[in-house]
Amino acid sequence: MAETTTPEHEQEGDDDRLSTLPDDILLLILNKLDLIRDAARTTVLSKRWRHLLGLRSEIVLDVLNFDATHQDDDDLEYTMDDLLRTNASVVEATEILLRQHRRQHTTIQLLDITFYLRDESIGIVRAVDRAMADHRILAAKFTVIPDVPDVYCEDDDVLLAYGRRFMTFFDAYPRAFTGLKDLNLHALRLGESDIANVLSACEKLEYSSLVNCDAGIGDDQLSVLQIEHSRLVELVVIFCGFGTVELKWLPRLTRLTCRNWMPSQDQYPLSIGYVPQLLVLTLSNACTAQHKTIKLTEFLGNTAVAELDLNFLCEKMSYHICYSDEENQTGENTRENFDRAADLLKWETRHDFKHYNMKKLTIKGFQVEAKFTRYIRRVMEAAMNLEVVSLRESHPCLRCEFLPSTVYPRTHKEINLIKKQISAWRSSPIQIEIV
Template sequence: MVNDSCPKQEDNGDDRLSNLPEHILLTIIDRLDIREAARTSVLSGRWRHLPAMLSRLVINVWDFLDPFNCNNDEIVRGSKAVVKVTKSILGRRDLSRNTIQFLCMTFILREDDPISIGHAVAHAMATQKVEIAEFTIFCDDDDLVIYGRRFMLFFDACPNAFGGLTRLNLENLRFGESDIPNVLNTCKRLNHLRLFYCDSGSCTVLKVEHAQLSELAIVNCSFERVELNSFPKLIRIIFEGWISFEDPLSFGDVLLLDTVSLTNVSLSWHKMIKFGFNQNV
């Protein structure tokens, strides 16, 4: 027998979690990686648009890969997933309500996937304010020449995306002699640059300048010499793993330089490092 005196719970189609205020739901989703955050959109109608309202977007290809089975097919699948999530979330944003405070993209330089990501990011930058934008770009093997050319094709296809970046991290790329200066010339908002295992061929001199860059890291890059001609806002530099017989690094206009970190394995032909600055420093 049913007890009619027992109060019935009203079925409103949503659970209690879904009835929380929007800002609390966004705080919950913000603690998830982007893959799990995207999955919450299927919970109910209330959740459908929440991932696209996040002010911090960290989309990392490693969140989509199986670390115990990271073969070529898995990398292809993960890269496609990154493209799909990026286009979905950036394409569904409410332009009237939300600024993107932090947009961090980590992806692998494969075929046309980066160009799709770049166009989606460029559209977001054109239609709303993006305060901090970061690209971290990996390669899935060590053919520096092929991936250097592939990166420059990506760069040439997406100048607006690179023009809006504030942080850029590059690995395992061989550039043409003028490629890095051209990248810096386009990335006018850049304040952080990290080059890891990058070069421009053997015995090449990298001559660069930038008006906004405040942090620079050059790690295990095979440049004969790096000349920092004009970096008026540079505060910190990390320089590790050079092979040069001569002085590997020179400074021009670096009036605000505060921290210099030099790390290398000492070999018999290396000279003693001596610091010398011009009278304007």
């Protein structure tokens, strides 16, 4: 009897029905997998799958999801050796995947990489730099995180070392950054103009966040973050050491979030220049008691802000000083800090200043006190087309989970009294949310 040949995929197992599918269907299956690690495991099932991993249209590599040994056991201690091995795996995966795409002349719709800021990570930046040169990446995202447990590390030497390492990556392979649409940086102390230069080099950048970053702190003043960018749509600044954030020229910016930074004592923490499309402005813990007033014109001016979201769970408004020595805190000095903050909620503006775009005012950390109601009334007088006032209770401090005791309206009687008082300040109906 003549021998018959069996197709390769049947030799590997009669039950491997998936391998009989055409490439486009198999690629669709691979694209549905959330983790590259899982996709890579799939490709070892059959030679039929092996070339497909380099054809994925979206590549998401997250170092936080890459350590398989600790995925199912939270009690296992995560050592520096584990961290090094995990980060090295992400570097290797990036190099292999981008090499496969280059050989097969395929285009990546999205490349999203989260990696530790370690020396070996320059391999990631180098591989992306080469791929950018071939125009094989349509959209890219970098999230650069520190290899220490505390993302809010305050050690000056550590922050400075991270900043220098990051700039080494940037200076060596600037082309890797030119195609980024999303850049998220953590725990960096950079030179005075480094952040502005990096953002400027990211020509396609649309989304950016800075967490626990600064541009150098002198003995007598804090640094200034100045930003100009033609395409940036959203900017988030959290726990940063900038004395002032200056938005110089951002024609497409629609959303700005500033949370938990320590501004200088003699300047206003936020300066808005040409930002005509700004729609949502979120300020959380961004002011201290040294700021006797907040200028409405500094925050709004001629912007298109439709929603102003304010969170007053800050170290001077909540009986809480997150950055100070806890041993020196007493009930008396925290109460004194709170009392000194009474003027913080005043709006210093011309009496005839009007803003016609704001539709919603949100205040988190609202309390039944005169300074809050005076503040709301001044906003309502200036925001001519305000439609919604949303009052929310305080949330725990993002840094230490402290939750202050507050005088928040809870009973129907208290809620109705607040709503009646606010409604009386407008001749037209206004929606009041107390949740």
